[in-house]
Amino acid sequence: MSADSRDETLATALGGIRQSRRAFLQTVAAVGGSLVVGFQLGGPTQAAAARAGKGAKPWSANAFIRIAPDGAVTLVVPYVEMGQGAYTSQAQLLAEELDVGLDQVKVEPAPPDETLYSHPVFGGQVTGGSASLPGSWATLRQAGADTRALLVAAAAKRWNAQPSELRTEHGQVIHTGNNQRLGYGELVAAAATLPAPAQKAPLKPLSEYKLVGHSVKRVDTPAKVNGTAKFGIDALPQGVRYAAVRATPVFDGKVAGVDQAPALAVRGVRQVVVLDDLVAVVADHTWAARKGLAALDIRWNEGANANVDTAALVAQCDAALEREGVVAVKVGDVAAARPAKRYEATFRQPMLAHATMEPINCTAHVTKDRCEVWVGCQVLGRAQKRASEASGLPLDKVIVHNHLLGGGFGRRLEADYVHQAVRIAKHVDAPVKVIWSREEDIQQDYFRYHNHSRVWVGTDREGMPVSFHHRVVGPAIMATFLPIFFKDGVDFDAVNGAAGPYDFANARVDFVRQEPPTGLHVGNWRGVGHTRNVFVVESVIDDLAQRAGIDPVEYRRRLLGKSPRSLAVMELAAQKAGWGRKLERGQGLGMSVQDGFGSFLATVAQVRVAPDGKYKVERVVCAIDCGVAVNPDIVKAQLMSGVVYGLSAVQYGRITVARGRIVESNFDTYPVLRMRDTPPVEVHIVPSTADPGGVGEPGTSGIFPAVTNAIFHATGKRVFDLPIDTELLKGGRHEA
Incomplete structure (x- = not known):
């Protein structure tokens, strides 16, 4: 039976899976002679869905373990591999609790079926939002442990032994008394006939993990190296x-x-x-x-858009800043606060293309x-x-x-x-x-659209915030892409991270929806809402610290008392970057702190700026608390990748419009960071036993303000509009 027909048979047999676990196992036992265990991979956004007023879908399986009679283990997941290491981390979770080697697990992407493989929160077969690993952490390990328990029970019945007398190792059940062995494949038929355990099988303690938490080799690398991988x-x-x-x-x-x-x-x-x-x-x-x-x-x-240009689009967003927005976040009462001083700043961020390597x-x-x-x-x-x-x-x-x-x-x-x-x-x-040609790829993209922000802060006499108000202007992408994250006029992604991790007594975030002209398509861009808002919030915090005459790290320290994980990554990044050391003339260090996707990240950039305004990012230091780092090498690779992607945007990224057309067409007019210009990137992982968070997106947003804050500390010039204009950096103080 082919993989496609086997999955069609599986889908038909399960019929939506609203059965008990016992009935479910009996139903699928006959599929290809294999033991098939179905379970539900969730996401890290159940709480967000509840806040949006949408309950999670009724339980149904959207991932499957198949163990064939020859012992081969196949994991069918609704996620895709796009370089982020999803296949490897998913295989690690299963192999750890199933007690098989990583080389014994094959990962297959699920075929299209929005019903069978639907994400319980996103509502479709979606790989994105740094949600794959956090959504698999609990259920995939538990599915492995439960499946292992069934196989042990089958072996115990055959040997007339107690399960406590048996152990598992590398795809075999072993009798500790006489060293008898049975491969998993020899037990699948019998295991499928057994009643399901009344309780979940116990998971291994983290201290005993041999695969999870270790930098094992990626399962997709060999095929990519030898050319057999199919894109x-x-x-x-x-x-x-x-x-x-x-x-x-x-x-x-x-x-x-x-x-x-x-x-x-x-x-x-x-x-x-x-x-x-x-x-x-x-x-x-x-x-x-x-x-x-x-x-x-x-x-x-x-048609009607022949005269649209960037100036008109920017003017529309600027006009939107003058409108009252829909309240997305409200803490305390911003209007009732009585600050000693008032601060206001406006930020403008341009359209960006994706420019993926594979057109x-x-x-x-x-x-x-x-x-x-x-x-x-x-x-x-x-x-x-x-x-x-x-x-x-x-x-x-x-x-x-x-x-x-x-x-x-x-x-x-x-x-x-x-x-x-x-x-x-x-x-x-x-x-x-x-x-598509590269020109078509760039000019027909689903762009990250113009995003403008205005921030008002009231401070006390020492310069610390007593009120924080952030107005976000941009399109409501979630209204059509994932409506569960759009409610009462608020696009939850657009305002994500718009108040940062800080303890503000009075805070307000409001959202003003500003859509592009018809036919100019906009969509999600790596880092999503955080790439827009972390730059704004961290620039403001840095500016407030400077105006108060307080070191930027110390200023943040005073605001992070209720976010100890954010505080810890900031302290680690500052230490590793040598924060506070004397720098050379024209050098600056910039800090940014963020939380999102279930992870906590601090990024420090070291930048050197010449009197003519030209600058170079010399070094980047990241410290992350992502919960359990399932594969530390992948965590580091993803953060490095995110930093490089973000550096391309902060330094060069701008899509412009003239006569209703995208002006940029290839890498000569829409540059990306070259290897020769890429700084060393250090990643330090905070040991943690918390559930894993996402790592694919935070690095992109963290680098934006880290670089611009470093430029300020080297030149005294604050960057409010992106990408960085070197003309504006000329004539800065460039002091040691």
């Missing part, structure tokens, strides 16, 4: 053709006309597909398709009764739905093969490229691989 761009179904595409460059524009002859004259070009908003050239190979597309003179109906791509084949898609996507169920919409076929006629992702960063939380590929494939009598 979406590697899909090669038989008879595949290649398409180069150009969608309307003007937001919400349409195709007005095109002469197809120049493209058809190019050797290897098979056809030109003209749709209402795009033109695609289909050929025998990519070069012919691109050459044919370049030969075309496409005429566009530019957007999707391969599709559409026939009259079937649609098949090969892609790398963070939202597999949505990809299937978009393919169904585009093909006009029901969901059960749409097959999606999900592959590894060459970078997600939130871009592949959308499925627009799947919809587009299927629309094109409907006009091609063969599978067609649509690969």
Whole structure:
């Protein structure tokens, strides 16, 4: 039985899984002769869902352990691997409690099924929000322990022994008295017939863990090194053709006309597909398709957005700052506070693109009764739905093969490229691989939109806050992407982290919704709400400290009494960075502190600024308390990755608009950080026994204010608008 048909059989057999655990195990025992255990992977946001007024869904399994008669262990999870190490950490959790080697566990992404594999909080097959590991921590270990207990019980029955006389090791049950051994595969049939234990099996103490908490080798590395790993761009179904595409460059524009002859004259070009908003050239190979597309003179109906530019978008957001927002956070009474001094600052952050290493791509084949898609996507169920919409076929006629992702960063939380590929494939009598050029990738992105903030702070005579008011202006992405996080006019992601981890007696955060023009698509960007708000809050705290004449670390220390984990990471980062030491002329250290995704992070940047305004980030030090670090190497890699991604944005990132078009088109106009400019990044992990938090996103947001605060301490110039403008840094004090 193939993996696809086996999963279809499993889904049918389980029927939504509203059964007792005993009935569930009996039901799936016959599937392929394997023992199959289903369980629910949750998320770290159950409390957030409750605050949003939405209860979690009724219990249903969305992950499965299969143990075959030959002893092979397969973990089917609803999460995808996009470089973040999800497969490895999930395998570690299971292998630890199941008592098998990491080399004995194979991880498979679940096939598309929004019902069977739905996230209990997000409500779909979503990999994002740094939620995979926190959502698996408790249930995946427990599923491993319970499955191990069933196998032990099966062996005890066969040997007429007590379970207490048996132990497990590397996929075997061993009788401690006579050293008899049975492999797990030999026990699966018997285990599936046993009654479920009345109580959960006990978990190992953390002190006995051999895999969890250790830097084991990643399970996806060998295939990526030897070239056998399959990304979406590697899909090669038989008879595949290649398409180069150009969608309307003007937001919400349409195709007005095109002469197809120049493209058809190019050797290897098979056809030109003209749709209402795009033109695609289909050929025998990519070069012919691109050459044919370049030969075309496409005429566009530019529509109502032809005169939109960045200045107009910024002006709209500035105007929104003058409006009262919907209250998202309220502590005490800001209006009733009687400060001795008042502080006000306005921040502007630009649009940003994702610029993933693997450009957007999707391969599709559409026939009259079937649609098949090969892609790398963070939202597999949505990809299937978009393919169904585009093909006009029901969901059960749409097959999606999900592959590894060459970078997600939130871009592949959308499925627009799947919809587009299927629309094109409907006009091609063969599978067609649509690969976007880098220009198309950047200009047709789902951008992080303009975000503006204004902060008012009232301070006492010593300069400490007595009131904190933050107004956030931006789009409500969650209103359409994950409505559970949008309520009463507040986008919970947009205001996430908008008051920081600090103990303010009186605080208010309000949200003013400002959407982009129709056709200018916006979406999630790595770090989501924190990338907007941590920069603002930490810049303000640093500015207040300077105005009060208090060391920035000491100032934060006085505000973190109710967040001991935040305080601890700040102290560690400061120590490791040598905070307080005498610096050279033009050097500065900048601190930022944040909590989010269940983790606590402090970031220190060391920056050197020259009198001409040019600067260099010389060193970055991070200290994180992410609870149990399941794989410390992955934690470090993710923080380093986040720092590099954030540095690209804070130094260069800006998407601009002219005549309704995105101006930037490739890495020459939308630069990313090069290896030669990447500073050393140190990561220090605070030992913890708390449940794991997310690590994929915090590093990105933490570096923004760490760099700009360091620039201030080197030059006396405060950065309020991003990316950093070196012209504004000229003529600073540049003192030692």
